[in-house]
Amino acid sequence: MRMKHLFASIAIAAISIGAQAADITGAGATFPYPIYAKWAEMYKKSSGNGLNYQSVGSGAGIKQIKAKTVDFGASDMPLPADELNASGLFQFPAIMGGVVPVVNVPGLAPGQLKLTGAVLADIYLGKITKWNAPQIAALNPGVKLPADDITVVRRADSSGTSFLWTDYLSQVSPEFKSKIGAGTTVKWAVGVGGKGNEGVAANVQRIKGSIGYVEWAYAKRNKMQHTQLQNKDGAFLQPDDEAFKAAASGANWSGTPGYAVVLTNQPGKASWPITGVSYILVHKSQADGNRGKEVLKFFDWAYKNGDAAAVELDYVPMPDSVTKLVQDAWRGNVKDASGKAIW
Secondary structure, eight states: OOOTTTTSOOOSSOOOTTOOTTOEEEEEOSTTHHHHHHHHHHHHHHHSOOEEEEEOOHHHHHHHHHTTSSSEEEESSOOOHHHHHHHTEEEEEEEEEEEEEEEOOTTOOTTTOEEOHHHHHHHHTTSOOBTTOHHHHHHSTTOOOOOOBOEEEEESSOOHHHHHHHHHHHHHOHHHHHHTOSSSSOOOSSOEEESHHHHHHHHHHHSTTEEEEEEHHHHHHTTOEEOEEEOTTSOEEOOOHHHHHHHHTTOOSTTSGGGOOOEETOOSTTOOSEEEEEEEEEESEESSHHHHHHHHHHHHHHHHHOHHHHHHTTOBOOOHHHHHHHHHHHHHHOEETTSOBOO
């Protein structure tokens, strides 16, 4: 698949030369880009208002919203309450989905290969270097595995998807936790870097014998070889929205400051082990109250009208109970420069 616009500023809904003030800008996570693109297209048709979203990675999105160069930021790693308060930011969840291992191993069908978190950790530590290594062969009896070298592909940018990936691997591998750890940016042991989910997907498709990690919508859209993954309860699962939903079922939204829920390695036989939430960041005090209101109007519309599109792309919409919590919180937390609530 040709991917000419990797990681660049990607215009979700094209803004015409005569763009209106209601058009809004955002930047950040590549994980939710497919659904934000779809929502923006639908919202443009519904309201006439446009959205320009830069799919640049969570770290860059956080920097841009802090610098007030965009109307909202997007991150797949929730910011802690102290950082939100220090920056005057309000955080709320927009969508949920799953991160999946993807491979380029000739002869294997999508979803055929089985992996565990421990094996993934050792691959990303550079300890398992061949596709026919005993640790992989033991999980896949009867599967013809080549003796090809494994090329590790990981993110080159500050990434919420990397946070979810490394947070999970840190939970299942004490060695990975001590040597690499969890974060949007880590000191990788091995690997070829790619910018954004788009860049990782492109590298895995290009490099024979490679393995990487991307949001599930990218894997499906590009017809990539995903793997099964063993979860906390020992079940090997295929990724799908039901498995992501199962992982999110026990989340404590109301009791978590900033809704900063992390859904990796959740219990339950049906739970996908690398499930995540994508968050939106806005300033509590809006210099331009009208633009701030337009951001909230877009996500209010998405909450009410975007579920079917999200499911079609294998994301998990936020439950109605959570969207009500968020909308109630908008009223008390997001205000114009005079201190008046904008919602």
